[in-house]
Structure formats: structure tokens, C-alpha cells
Amino acid sequence: MVKRAGGDVTAPAVGEGRRGVVVAGVAVGVAGVVGLHGVIPNTPGRIGSLVESFLPWGGVVVVLLFVVALVRRSGVGLVALLLPVAVWVQGFGGLLLPGPGADIGSRELVVVQHNVSDENPDPAGTARVLVAAGGDLIALEEVVGPASAVYEGVLGADYPHHAVYGTVGLWSKYPIAEEQLLDIRPRTFEAGWSRGLRAVVRAPYGDVAAYVAHLPSVRVGAGGLASSPRDESARRLGNLIRGEKVRTVILMGDLNSTVDDRGLEPLTSQLNAAERGFAFSYPAALPLARIDQVLARSAAVSHIRTLPATGSDHLPVAARVTLDARPPSGRPAP
Incomplete structure (x- = not known):
């Protein structure tokens, strides 16, 4: 039984833990797909190529997971999201940066x-x-x-x-x-x-x-x-x-x-x-x-x-x- 101020609360604590595990599991899965997409087999149906065609959109999944973790107050989920965020930024973060300024001497x-x-x-x-x-x-x-x-x-x-x-x-x-x-x-x-x-x-x-x-x-x-x-x-x-x-x-x-x-x-x-x-x-x-x-x-x-x-x-x-x-x-x- 988990003690909290004002009474004993057991079920919510267990529920929160489960929700955190789910968010963390999905976060690790997204990180794996974005960071290790090369190991996804291309047969049958060239699944690897299909996934790779939409890799940047893994960032949208991460944002949705972040919202879910906040709403459900899942500390475990929020910490786990650091992994897919790091993987996505490493792979695609540079594309978000503004283009370099014009260099008069550049070819x-x-x-x-x-x-x-x-x-x-x-x-x-x-x-x-x-x-x-x-x-x-x-x-x-x-x-x-x-x-x-x-x-x-x-x-x-x-x-x-x-x-x-x-x-x-x-x-x-x-x-x-x-x-x-x-x-x-x-x-x-x-x-x-x-x-x-x-x-x-x-x-x-x-x-x-x-x-x-x-x-x-x-x-x-x-x-x-x-x-x-x-x-x-x-x-x-x-x-x-x-x-x-x-x-x-x-x-x-x-x-x-x-x-x-x-x-x-x-x-x-x-x-x-x-x-x-x-x-x-x-x-x-x-x-x-x-x-x-x-x-x-x-x-x-x-x-x-x-x-x-x-x-x-x-x-x-x-x-x-x-x-x-x-x-x-x-x-x-x-």
C-alpha cells in the first residue's frame, strides 16, 4: 500500500507506473526505428525502405508522447523520451537550422x-x-x-x-x-x-x-x-x-x-x-x-x-x- 497525505492510495500509483512503462516502451521503440532503421529488413514488401521514407516524422511521434507523459504526469516516460529526442536531433536536427548567410567570395x-x-x-x-x-x-x-x-x-x-x-x-x-x-x-x-x-x-x-x-x-x-x-x-x-x-x-x-x-x-x-x-x-x-x-x-x-x-x-x-x-x-x- 502506498501512503499519501490524507489517506491510502494504491491503485492510482500502480496505474501511473504502468502508464509510464508504456510511454517509455514506445519511446525506446521510436528511438530504435529512427536510429537503427538500417537493420529493418527489406523483405517482405521492402518494409525498410517504406519506414525510411518517413523517418523525420518520428519527431511528431516523440512530441505526442511528450504530451501524453505530461498529461499523465509520468516521470518515467519523460525521462525515457530523452533517448528518442537525442536520436532524432542527431539525425535530423541540423536540417532545422537556418541556411548559412551568403558569402561574397563563395563559389x-x-x-x-x-x-x-x-x-x-x-x-x-x-x-x-x-x-x-x-x-x-x-x-x-x-x-x-x-x-x-x-x-x-x-x-x-x-x-x-x-x-x-x-x-x-x-x-x-x-x-x-x-x-x-x-x-x-x-x-x-x-x-x-x-x-x-x-x-x-x-x-x-x-x-x-x-x-x-x-x-x-x-x-x-x-x-x-x-x-x-x-x-x-x-x-x-x-x-x-x-x-x-x-x-x-x-x-x-x-x-x-x-x-x-x-x-x-x-x-x-x-x-x-x-x-x-x-x-x-x-x-x-x-x-x-x-x-x-x-x-x-x-x-x-x-x-x-x-x-x-x-x-x-x-x-x-x-x-x-x-x-x-x-x-x-x-x-x-x-
């Missing part, structure tokens, strides 16, 4: 990435939103039909150099010295599938190999995440970038995944992701994840942000890329 490019949607009802308005961002490079996906001429017409005044292959395009303020189609088509896809290009841009700070890619879509169903074509396309693209002779590489595209998803490991293992900014870009009506990416080699993506909504189901993103940064994980630049 920086601003790039804009947007899946404009093949059903966009206002391609001209979309193009004007992208121009207003003031980027040096603009990468587009789902450039199809009559809208292609609209994008060329609106963007052409500020971006006189461009290359379009299949349904992807690149517009640049600086000359394009080389351009070519990239074969990133999964083996089971029809021959006309074309969603990748490479161009060498003569930037003021030296040549930059600019890649634009639109990886295959994924589907979530009763069997889990269907991502085999996307993963295969990512491997093919990763092999091409690994063999790239130009030192500085910038990859822009709708990769249909987040940078935490192991399905993009062929890319994220050799390219730097954004250091600041969440920039959730999809779906535009209620953004839950950033699947529109800007990644770089021999450069740092110092900050990424979303731009105003357009007629697409994606939000555009704009990123600041600082050249001559250390390659990821200390790997020597090729």
Missing part, C-alpha cells in the same frame, strides 16, 4: 528542381515561378507535349542554354558544352522510356556535370512498397555518375524517394545531400516527404527550400550548392 550555384507534371494546366505560370527563384540552373521533369514549347519560350529569356531529352530538361544561364541522353531505363520497361540527361555546364567556377533524372514511381499496397524498377534505375544512374570524369557533379531530379531510403544508396553513397532544410515537396497539397532532390559531388548542398506551389502535384525546390566541398564520408574525389 556557389543556385539550382531549381521541379517535376512540373504532365497534367499541369498552367505551364507558363509554373515557368514564371521558377524564374523568380533566381537560379543558375533549372531542371524539369514531365516536360511533354505542347507544354515543352511553353517552357522553352518563358525560360529562354533568362536561360538561353537548354537541353531536353525524353521528358526531362535542363535550362542554364551558362553555356552547355556537352549534352547526352542517359540510359537509366529498367530492363522491363519499354524502349521509349527516357528520363535522364547529362550536360556539362561551363559555370564561372569551372565545368559542372549536371545530371537530370526522373526515376520510376513507387506504389504502396497491401504487399508493401513496390520499388524494384526505381531501385534498378538508381543503380544504373549511380554507375554512370561513378564513371563521370568531370570532378563536380550536380544531380537534380524527381528520385521518387527520400535520401534516407536505402533504395537510393547507389546515389547517396557518393553524393552529398542537403545540410539544411526539410523542403518536403510531395504531394503539393499536403507535403509529407522530399522526393525532389538536389545532390552533389565535390560540392555541398548547403540549403534547400520549397518554392510557391504551381500547377503541379509537386512543389518546386531551390538549393544553394557550394562548390569544392569535401566528398561524402571522406571519400576521395575521382
Whole structure:
């Protein structure tokens, strides 16, 4: 029996203890998922990749647990929450910090990435939103039909150099010295599938190999995440970038995944992701994840942000890329 002032109270104390254990258990589970997501098996149904696609939202779960612990006055639960908070901050806290201030002497490019949607009802308005961002490079996906001429017409005044292959395009303020189609088509896809290009841009700070890619879509169903074509396309693209002779590489595209998803490991293992900014870009009506990416080699993506909504189901993103940064994980630049 637990003694309290004014009488004997037993059941509430036991209840509080149980509630504290439940909150603590869930807190430890969240910390495990966020911090050790790499050990979650990907079979069946590519569960690991599915979890990794929404890892940042583990922070929302932590906040809800904190509210529950406060309401129920669970000291055990509050102490246990320190673990997932530490794990989440270590993994994602840096993205919350403001982007670094502009450095006059920095070697920086601003790039804009947007899946404009093949059903966009206002391609001209979309193009004007992208121009207003003031980027040096603009990468587009789902450039199809009559809208292609609209994008060329609106963007052409500020971006006189461009290359379009299949349904992807690149517009640049600086000359394009080389351009070519990239074969990133999964083996089971029809021959006309074309969603990748490479161009060498003569930037003021030296040549930059600019890649634009639109990886295959994924589907979530009763069997889990269907991502085999996307993963295969990512491997093919990763092999091409690994063999790239130009030192500085910038990859822009709708990769249909987040940078935490192991399905993009062929890319994220050799390219730097954004250091600041969440920039959730999809779906535009209620953004839950950033699947529109800007990644770089021999450069740092110092900050990424979303731009105003357009007629697409994606939000555009704009990123600041600082050249001559250390390659990821200390790997020597090729």
C-alpha cells in the first residue's frame, strides 16, 4: 500500500507506473526505428525502405508522447523520451537550422528542381515561378507535349542554354558544352522510356556535370512498397555518375524517394545531400516527404527550400550548392 497525505492510495500509483512503462516502451521503440532503421529488413514488401521514407516524422511521434507523459504526469516516460529526442536531433536536427548567410567570395550555384507534371494546366505560370527563384540552373521533369514549347519560350529569356531529352530538361544561364541522353531505363520497361540527361555546364567556377533524372514511381499496397524498377534505375544512374570524369557533379531530379531510403544508396553513397532544410515537396497539397532532390559531388548542398506551389502535384525546390566541398564520408574525389 502506498501512503499519501490524507489517506491510502494504491491503485492510482500502480496505474501511473504502468502508464509510464508504456510511454517509455514506445519511446525506446521510436528511438530504435529512427536510429537503427538500417537493420529493418527489406523483405517482405521492402518494409525498410517504406519506414525510411518517413523517418523525420518520428519527431511528431516523440512530441505526442511528450504530451501524453505530461498529461499523465509520468516521470518515467519523460525521462525515457530523452533517448528518442537525442536520436532524432542527431539525425535530423541540423536540417532545422537556418541556411548559412551568403558569402561574397563563395563559389556557389543556385539550382531549381521541379517535376512540373504532365497534367499541369498552367505551364507558363509554373515557368514564371521558377524564374523568380533566381537560379543558375533549372531542371524539369514531365516536360511533354505542347507544354515543352511553353517552357522553352518563358525560360529562354533568362536561360538561353537548354537541353531536353525524353521528358526531362535542363535550362542554364551558362553555356552547355556537352549534352547526352542517359540510359537509366529498367530492363522491363519499354524502349521509349527516357528520363535522364547529362550536360556539362561551363559555370564561372569551372565545368559542372549536371545530371537530370526522373526515376520510376513507387506504389504502396497491401504487399508493401513496390520499388524494384526505381531501385534498378538508381543503380544504373549511380554507375554512370561513378564513371563521370568531370570532378563536380550536380544531380537534380524527381528520385521518387527520400535520401534516407536505402533504395537510393547507389546515389547517396557518393553524393552529398542537403545540410539544411526539410523542403518536403510531395504531394503539393499536403507535403509529407522530399522526393525532389538536389545532390552533389565535390560540392555541398548547403540549403534547400520549397518554392510557391504551381500547377503541379509537386512543389518546386531551390538549393544553394557550394562548390569544392569535401566528398561524402571522406571519400576521395575521382
